Amino acid sequence: MHTDLGDGEFLVLTSGANLQRGIEAVGGHLFLTTRRLIFEAHRLNAQTGRTVIPLHDIEAVWKCWTKLFGVIPVVPNSLAVATARGKTYRFVLYGRDKWLRLIRETQQDLKDGDEEYEGDYDERD
Secondary structure, eight states, X not given: XXXXXXXXXXXXXXXXXXXXXXXXXEEEEEEEESSEEEEEEOTTSSSOSEEEEEGGXXXXXXXXXXXXXXXXXXXXXXXXXXXXXXXXXXXXXXXXXXHHHHHXXXXXXXXXXXXXXXXXXXXXX
């Protein structure tokens, strides 16, 4: 993980994942921390960098289909994350049920503790 964690922030879950950016499925790693969902792209992709989504900005998370070229449904192995800023991110990953459960649980834990992280969404190289 290249992203620094803040004081009191801990890693909850990590795995390889693809993030759908337009027609490209960008390969990389997805990290769930106690405050953020972070995607770091592999350097070999056409689109690199990272995407950081504060958990308090996530309005909904649901299972969805992986789409070829961002249009044609192919496999039901993706997770969609909608934010308060009106953006929806689609992650192709293994174990989406676990990801869905842990994102929701960690988000609730954050609300119960009233901690917030203010951060950027996209940081591309």
